[in-house]
Every structure is written in structure tokens, then in C-alpha cells.
Amino acid sequence: MRSKRKSFMNWKTLMSVVMITAMVVIAACGNSEGKSSGDKVVRIGYQKYASVNILKERGGLAEKLADLKYKVEWIEFPGGPQLLEALNVGSIDFGHTGEAPPIFAQAAGAPLVYLAHSNESPKAESILVPKDSNIQSAKDLVGKKVALNKGSNVHYLLVKYLESEGVNYSDIEVVFLPPADARAAFESGNVDAWVIWEPFYSAAQLATEARVLVDGEGLVKNYEIYLASRDFAKAHDEVIKVILDQIDEVDQWAQNNQAEVAKLLSPALGIDEPSLVQALSHRSWGVIPISDDTIAAQQSIADTFFDLKLIPEAINVSEATLK
Incomplete structure (x- = not known):
């Protein structure tokens, strides 16, 4: 209770x-x-x-x-x-x-x-990781900090991606941040991954050479x-x-x-x-x-x-x- x-x-x-x-x-x-x-x-x-x-x-x-x-x-x-x-x-x-x-x-x-x-x-939202990150799959997110805007569409993308790879939602540390704060945390290395939608996704990816771990294709309709x-x-x-x-x-x-x-x-x-x-x-x-x-x-x-x-x-x- x-x-x-x-x-x-x-x-x-x-x-x-x-x-x-x-x-x-x-x-x-x-x-x-x-x-x-x-x-x-x-x-x-x-x-x-x-x-x-x-x-x-x-x-x-x-x-x-x-x-x-x-x-x-x-x-x-x-x-x-x-x-x-x-x-x-x-x-x-x-x-x-x-x-x-x-x-x-x-x-x-x-x-x-x-x-x-x-x-x-579905391609208009994604999970980004830094270009030199060792994260290659959902299993690599276990114990890591993942930023997103709580209650947004990308929240569901993260849930479905973890589910598709057999990883429990509770096994990662979700950090709730709006886009501007999340990008700052992402660029400073205070979070390990960022789940984000367009146009913030493309703006961050092109500016930082971030790598797309996965987008919504095959996971969500968006x-x-x-x-x-x-x-x-x-x-x-x-x-x-x-x-x-x-x-x-x-x-x-x-x-x-x-x-x-x-x-x-x-x-x-x-x-x-x-x-x-x-x-x-x-x-x-x-x-x-x-x-x-x-x-x-x-x-x-x-x-x-x-x-x-x-x-x-x-x-x-x-x-x-x-x-």
C-alpha cells in the first residue's frame, strides 16, 4: 500500500x-x-x-x-x-x-x-546516444541514465523498444527533462541516451554527430x-x-x-x-x-x-x- x-x-x-x-x-x-x-x-x-x-x-x-x-x-x-x-x-x-x-x-x-x-x-522520433558511446542495444541501457519528456510520445517509444529487446523498464534510470534541458544534459554527458522527437532530434544529431540507436520504425506509429x-x-x-x-x-x-x-x-x-x-x-x-x-x-x-x-x-x- x-x-x-x-x-x-x-x-x-x-x-x-x-x-x-x-x-x-x-x-x-x-x-x-x-x-x-x-x-x-x-x-x-x-x-x-x-x-x-x-x-x-x-x-x-x-x-x-x-x-x-x-x-x-x-x-x-x-x-x-x-x-x-x-x-x-x-x-x-x-x-x-x-x-x-x-x-x-x-x-x-x-x-x-x-x-x-x-x-x-515512426521515423520522426528516436533514441540518440553520443557518437562515441558503447551503447549498441537495449541491453546496454541497463543501469544507464535515459532522458525524455515524461508523458510525451517518446516515453512510449522507450517502453516499446525495451519490451522488444526483453529489457525491463525498471532496469534503466529514466531522467525526466524537457527538450532544452535534455539536450544540455546529453551534450554534457550527464545522461547516457536521449529519447526525442523532431525537429529536436535532427538538430541535435547533426550538431553533435549523435548516433541513432533506434527510431520508431516497427515499434510505434507516432x-x-x-x-x-x-x-x-x-x-x-x-x-x-x-x-x-x-x-x-x-x-x-x-x-x-x-x-x-x-x-x-x-x-x-x-x-x-x-x-x-x-x-x-x-x-x-x-x-x-x-x-x-x-x-x-x-x-x-x-x-x-x-x-x-x-x-x-x-x-x-x-x-x-x-x-
Whole structure:
């Protein structure tokens, strides 16, 4: 009983830290387009690099939403867990994350609903080790420090990689760090491996000549999932449709103009164009409606995290849909 209580308290402490971080980000990073008193506003949470970020930089959504008499407010987050904590406390209406963050958020009681997802991009996340590291397999990670952003998609990649190689999750020392801190720890040798997603993956690999121990191919699907708060999705389906249609449209453009996308994003992200060109080559494009198969895949992730005591209780993912 004592170990369960300790695990639950650690989880609650983590969620408190995430909430505080999210609120700081919200206060610092909010940006609205043409917002004035009395306007109806949709607040979109986004992360660096993904399709929503491309849409923000390229433009076009504000004009489409204007037809519905809506403005758009963009709020940047360092990762999916922080973004969904903001959704949980009512600070954003719509956002995007990988597969894992909604599991943690639903377990925390966030009123989220799944809307759609991207095509699979398993090569867009990886486990990096220093170029001169002796680590060649999952077994070499036993007793080593592995950095990752807790609750992010790469958390599941690590779990599946260890599982595929017959290594227990408890046999390694997982160090929870956001991307910027994790890269500093990786470059200084304070951690032995780093599980990370694009574009941080390509930026670090090209700058440090880090070696890819494994990427997600054959291990995870790595969807980008689009979500909204339940109340907003139920009351503003026409706004949701416009946003998803615009993401799909910008994806079709980006797929055929990747060098231009890299040039567009580079100043906004502070990442060089060659790193972004490589990152973009690792991902897929398009918007796909949520299906029963997607929910079943999410349920498998949720069950895995519960078995590992990474979430405090079992959840039913289908409850986070509009059905």
C-alpha cells in the first residue's frame, strides 16, 4: 500500500509541476490575431515544428475563421503534456500532441476529446546516444541514465523498444527533462541516451554527430493527434471543421514544398534549415478522422502505462470521444 501511495504522490507532484509550467507558458506566449473586445476567439495550443505550427507561420486560418466571426489566438508550449494541462484548466480550446500525452491527461481528468490524427511518422522520433558511446542495444541501457519528456510520445517509444529487446523498464534510470534541458544534459554527458522527437532530434544529431540507436520504425506509429476540450468541440463543430480542413490543406502544400517549409519555420523555431529539411523528411502528412482502430491503439498505450504504474488508474479511452 505504501509503494502505491508513493507512486501516486509522485505522479500528482509531476502533474502539479506540469500545470505550473503550462500556466507560465500561457502567460508568456499568448498571441492573438486581431483580437478586440467582444470578439469570439478560438485559442489554439501548438508546439514547435508540427503541422499546426506550419499553419500558424504560413497564415490563412484567420481569414477562414473570420467568415464565422472568430479570431484565433496562438499559444506555444514546449511539449504535449504542458499543452494538455492548459486544456485541462480551460486555457486553450484546441491543440495537438503525440499519442501518449492524451493518455496522461485523460488519467488526470482532462475534459479532452479526440478529433483526428496525422498519418504515421515512426521515423520522426528516436533514441540518440553520443557518437562515441558503447551503447549498441537495449541491453546496454541497463543501469544507464535515459532522458525524455515524461508523458510525451517518446516515453512510449522507450517502453516499446525495451519490451522488444526483453529489457525491463525498471532496469534503466529514466531522467525526466524537457527538450532544452535534455539536450544540455546529453551534450554534457550527464545522461547516457536521449529519447526525442523532431525537429529536436535532427538538430541535435547533426550538431553533435549523435548516433541513432533506434527510431520508431516497427515499434510505434507516432501519430500527431488533434484534440479539443469537450465543451468547445460540442458547441463549435463548424470552427473545428475549419481548423482541421486548414491543417489538411497546409499539409498537402508542405508535403510538396519541404525546402520552403524549412525556410519558413527556421526563424520562428531558431533551428537551421538543414536540420529542418532532415526532420521534415522523417514525417508523413494529412489529416485522418479518429476511428475505432485509432481508439483501440490508444487503449493499448493506456493499458501499458497503467501496467507500468505510469498512470494511477486504468482509463477507457473511448470516453474521450464525441460518440
